[in-house]
Amino acid sequence: xxxxxxxxxxxxxxxxxxxxxxxxxxxxxxxxxxxxxxxxxxxxxxxxxxxxxxxxxxxxxxxxxxxxxxxxxxxxxxxxxxxxxxxxxxxxxxxxxxxxxxxxxxxxxxxxxxxxxxxxxxxxxxxxxxxxxxxxxxxxxxxxxxxxxxxxxxxxxxxxxxxxxxxxxxxxxxxxxxxxxxxxxxxxxxxxxxxxxxxxxxxxxxxxxxxxxxxxxxxxxxxxxxxxxxxxxxxxxxxxxxxxxxxxxxxxxxxxxxxxxxxxxxxxxxxxxxxxxxxxxxxxxxxxxxxxxxxxxxxxxxxxxxxxxxxxxxxxxxxxxxxxxxxxxxxxxxxxxxxxxxxxxxxxxxxxxxxxxxxxxxxxxxxxxxxxxxxxxxxxxxxxxxxxxxxxxxxxxxxxxxxxxxxxxxxxxxxxxxxxxxxxxxxxxxxxxxxxxxxxxxxxxxxxxxxxxxxxxxxxxxxxxxxxxxxxxxxxxxxxxxxxxxxxxxxxxxxxxxxxxxxxxxxxxxxxxxxxxx
Numbered sequence: 001x002x003x004x005x006x007x008x009x010x011x012x013x014x015x016x017x018x019x020x021x022x023x024x025x026x027x028x029x030x031x032x033x034x035x036x037x038x039x040x041x042x043x044x045x046x047x048x049x050x051x052x053x054x055x056x057x058x059x060x061x062x063x064x065x066x067x068x069x070x071x072x073x074x075x076x077x078x079x080x081x082x083x084x085x086x087x088x089x090x091x092x093x094x095x096x097x098x099x100x101x102x103x104x105x106x107x108x109x110x111x112x113x114x115x116x117x118x119x120x121x122x123x124x125x126x127x128x129x130x131x132x133x134x135x136x137x138x139x140x141x142x143x144x145x146x147x148x149x150x151x152x153x154x155x156x157x158x159x160x161x162x163x164x165x166x167x168x169x170x171x172x173x174x175x176x177x178x179x180x181x182x183x184x185x186x187x188x189x190x191x192x193x194x195x196x197x198x199x200x201x202x203x204x205x206x207x208x209x210x211x212x213x214x215x216x217x218x219x220x221x222x223x224x225x226x227x228x229x230x231x232x233x234x235x236x237x238x239x240x241x242x243x244x245x246x247x248x249x250x251x252x253x254x255x256x257x258x259x260x261x262x263x264x265x266x267x268x269x270x271x272x273x274x275x276x277x278x279x280x281x282x283x284x285x286x287x288x289x290x291x292x293x294x295x296x297x298x299x300x301x302x303x304x305x306x307x308x309x310x311x312x313x314x315x316x317x318x319x320x321x322x323x324x325x326x327x328x329x330x331x332x333x334x335x336x337x338x339x340x341x342x343x344x345x346x347x348x349x350x351x352x353x354x355x356x357x358x359x360x361x362x363x364x365x366x367x368x369x370x371x372x373x374x375x376x377x378x379x380x381x382x383x384x385x386x387x388x389x390x391x392x393x394x395x396x397x398x399x400x401x402x403x404x405x406x407x408x409x410x411x412x413x414x415x416x417x418x419x420x421x422x423x424x425x426x427x428x429x430x431x432x433x434x435x436x437x438x439x440x441x442x443x444x445x446x447x448x449x450x451x452x453x454x455x456x457x458x459x460x461x462x463x464x465x466x467x468x469x470x471x472x473x474x475x476x477x478x479x480x481x482x483x484x485x486x487x488x489x490x491x492x493x494x495x496x497x498x499x500x501x502x503x504x505x506x507x508x509x510x511x512x513x514x515x516x517x518x
Contacts, residue, residue, distance in 0.1 A: 005085060007168075011137045012084020012094060013077055014175050019102060019130030020076070021180070026122035034122040036105030038244040041068055042328075043108040045241050050401045050503050057288045058502075061295065062238055076101070087138045094138070095131045102127030113329025133175055140168040196247040200363055203250070205351045208302055209276030218460040221469045223431040225416040229462060229469065230281070231297035233353050238360055239286045239295055239374070241396070246327050246381045250364040255309075255348070259323075259386040262314035269364055273350060275304045280345035280370075281462045283437050285408050287373035287397075288502045292413045292511035296435070298466050301368045302351030306339045306385075309348065315340075315387045321404075323393045324367055324377075325384035332379045333395035333404055334369060336387065344438060345370055345465060348382070370465035371438030373506060376406035403505035410436040410495045412444055412470070412487035412511060419513040425478050428517070430456075431471040436489035440464035446472045447484040456485075464490070476517045484512045 020037060027034035045053075045068070056064045079101055087094020106123035109115060144164040219229045250269040257265040279302045289295035310322075315336060322334045339346045347368045350357060357363040362380030369377035375397045386393070390404055398404050412434035417423050434441045440461060445453040459469040474483075488494040499509035 007141055008084045008088035008138070009081035010084065010172060011134065011141060012080040012082065012087065012098075014137065014172055015084065015094075015098060015130045015134035016076055016080030016101075017180065018133045018175060018178075019098065019126040021126075021178075022129040023102075023105070023122040023126030026125050034109055034119040035244065036102070036109060036123045036126070037069070037072065039108035039112055039119075040105055041065075041072055042112060042241065044068065044072070050397075054288055054502055057239065057286075057295070058290055061293075064239070083134065084138075087134055088141060091135075091138065094134055098130055098134060099127055102130070137168070137171055137175070140164070140171050144168045196249055196359065196363070199249055199251075200356055200359065203356060205302065205354070205356050206273045206277060208279040210278040212279040212281055212300060213462075215281070215462055216460050219462050219469070221431060221457075221459045221471050223416060223429050223469075223471055225418070226431045226469055226471075227415050227433050227467075229298065229459075229466070230353065231299055233299070233355070233358050233361070236297040236299060236352075236361065237286060237295045239288060240380060241330050242326075242328050242380075245360045247359075248327055248364055248381055253364050253383070255365065255383060255385065257309060257313045257385045257387070259388045260316040260319040261387050262316060263312065265309060265313045267309065272304060272348065272365065277302050277304055277350070278345070278347065279351075280347065280368075281466050282345060282347075282368055282370045283435050283466045284368065284374055284378055285435070285437070287375050287402065287406060287506050289507065290502065291411065291499070291507045291509040292513075293507075296467070298462075299352050300354065301345075301347055301349045303347030303349030303365075303368060306346040306348055306367070306369075307342065309385075310336075310340055310387070313387065319387045319389060321388055321390045321393065323384075323386040323388055323395060324379040324382050325386070326379050327381045327383050330379065331395045332367075332374075332376050333390065333393065333398055334367075334372065334377045335405055338369065338372065371408055373406040373408055375402060376404070401504055406505060408435070408437045409506045409508060410434075410439070410441075410487055410489045410493055411508075412441075412485045412495065414483060414485050414511050414513045417483075417513070417515045420515070422516045422518055423476060425476055425517050428474045428476040429471055430474050430483055431469065432485060432511075433467045433469055434485075434487035435467035436487065437465050440490040441468045441487050442490050442492070443488045444468075444470040445486055445488070446474075447486075448474065449481055450484075453486070476515075478517050480514060480516050482512055482514050484510045486510050 023036050060067045083094040083097040102123050106120035109119040147164045215229055253269045255267050281300050283298040286295035320336050322336050322339055324332045349366050349368045365382055366380040367378055367382050413432045415432040430446055434444045444456040446456050447453050456470040456472040461468040486495045496508050497510050
């Protein structure tokens with residue numbers, strides 16, 4: 001009797017599950033930087049070509065990390081199955097393959113920013129545990145095969161296969177279930193960042209010394225389905241390079257300003273929140289946002305002006321860029337002159353919409369810079385500001401084909417009616433949002449079926465750094481219709497019809513929707 005190849009593949013998958021489960025368990029004690037899945041995932045994000053990143057975000061939006069983890073899980077499962085078959089047929093090739101895969105995980109962990117040699121420990125211990133399971137379980141599988149083999153020319157001794165088969169299945173089942181329980185439990189413990197969440201919950205947001213004016217009622221149009229003026233925290237887009245949200249205790253956080261400065265500045269959390277904080281409504285946008293996309297949102301941010309901290313440091317002549325660094329190694333390059341502008345609310349932010357920053361939006365401290373795409377300004381979990389030059393330093397995305405300065409482009413979006421939606425003939429509200437951060441929107445125009453442009457009614461803007469709602473009452477006739485929109489900013493610039501992909505400096509084009517009127 002031959003044992004089906006699938007059993008050997010299952011042995012490999014169980015061994016890989018044990019490897020990952022033990023690695024996650026050890027990383028709970030060593031630190032989240034030792035998690036091989038997180039490290040390899042971050043490695044992939046770093047190495048993947050920009051066009052792949054753009055495609056994934058375009059297809060899956062803020063679910064991009066879930067997709068990446070799913071792809072990695074499938075890849076690991078495939079390699080694990082191959083290792084099981086190799087170990088069954090030609091030992092110790094399966095163990096060698098498992099060691100190679102674990103070695104990649106170890107290498108990924110120790111090459112992450114701020115890593116140390118101990119971060120490889122989870123991968124190494126996980127590999128040893130997985131290799132032991134792979135070898136022992138393969139021995140049980142071969143015992144089942146040998147007992148079930150024909151005795152000479154006679155009939156297979158089938159009656160004696162049951163104990164060997166049960167022993168193999170019991171070992172596979174118990175080991176597999178234990179690996180899943182341990183792995184999920186360890187990952188949940190790490191991902192929950194329980195300690196930091198508790199610390200955040202125990203703290204209160206300091207009141208602003210300079211409060212933002214209340215959002216006027218006239219800033220909101222009464223149109224169902226229209227994006228709210230202020231985006232709730234739970235709905236605010238999240239695009240960053242962190243597979244695992246960093247856990248940063250405010251008591252241990254500090255920001256260092258150094259580089260081309262007359263005086264190095266270090267500020268702690270306690271010192272930061274004791275400063276006269278300011279509150280500002282600001283719209284942020286991801287450079288990966290497609291025309292009409294939802295990788296954009298507006299929040300009420302609380303923080304301290306970056307220009308004031310830079311004044312303390314006194315940048316030297318010739319400096320033209322501030323390289324901000326996150327605790328997870330991400331960097332962004334912001335124009336120094338922009339951060340120093342007196343009329344621009346560039347903040348070292350601690351609050352978002354009336355509460356401390358959520359963990360996945362940068363708690364305890366992040367940057368907020370009106371008018372620049374997030375990849376050159378909105379560094380989360382920020383710990384360093386290096387005053388330097390564009391010639392001397394390159395930021396994370398600047399080395400991957402994106403432009404260095406990233407001003408947000410004047411754009412507009414149709415929220416209602418939705419594309420493909422069927423509406424009743426008569427008066428139909430066509431509505432959406434438009435933005436030109438730090439410039440302001442002067443007008444929005446709507447075009448039906450390629451006809452003349454009609455000016456929409458604008459709601460009152462909260463300020464020039466936020467998006468603005470707009471609406472046009474359309475007398476819709478039966479049939480299929482295409483709606484287009486364009487915005488003009490306060491400088492007189494009208495958004496272009498020319499279509500361009502997000503790379504290298506933001507998408508362009510008119511947002512269009514097709515609706516059916518009956």
